[in-house]
Amino acid sequence: MSQNAIELRGLKKTYAATKKTEAKTALSGIDLDIPRGAIFGLLGPNGAGKSTLINILAGLVKKSAGSVNIWGFDQDENPRQSRASIGVMPQELNLDPFFTPGASLDMQAGLYGVPKAMRKTDEILRLIGLEDKANSYxxxxxGGMRRRLLLGKALVHSPQI
Incomplete structure (x- = not known):
């Protein structure tokens, strides 16, 4: 098994032209290795392709070319295991205002197929400092608490990354 958490080879993404815009190359041949256990930051100016890269890793955007390997799983051959190996905290706040933090975490775990008996809702609420807000809407x-809840949602399936 690879010693890398993430391996990218020749990763490309071009968004198709529309009636109003020309084709847009967001990624043009990215090669990247991120070792297991590393803390890694992805920095760059607006339009550099950071969100596109993260969305490809999360399985939300299809790559145009290249290979993506996450925690030893090729994204093309094992897309489900690849996606299950990574937890993504979105940039935008996307919380249902009528759910409690506990209910949000439980629902997210259900979407990942985590059986009720294996869910770590209380543990995650403690970890993110929202244990006392578990039943608040x-x-x-x-704003900071909502950010922490997003982090909790990214952790519900115990991803390696």
Whole structure:
């Protein structure tokens, strides 16, 4: 098994032209190895392809070319295992304001197929410092608390990355 958490080879993404815009190359041949256990930052100016790269890793955007290997799983051959190996915290706040943090985490775990007996809702709420807000509506949380809840949602399936 590879010693890398993420391996990218020749990763390309070109968004197709529309009636109003020309084709747009977002990624043009990215080669990248991120070792297991590393802390890695992805920095760059607006339009550099950071979100596109993350969305490809998360399985939300289809790559145009190249290979993606996450935690030893080729994204083309094992897309489900590849996606299950990574937890993504979105840039935008995307919380249902009428759900409690506990309910949000439980629902997210269900979407990942985590059986009820194996869910770590209380543990995650403690980890992100929202144990005392478990039964409050998400709309009543501060901005920082909402961010922490997004982090909790990214952790519900115990991803390696």
């Amino acid at each position: 998400a709309r009543s949380l501060s």
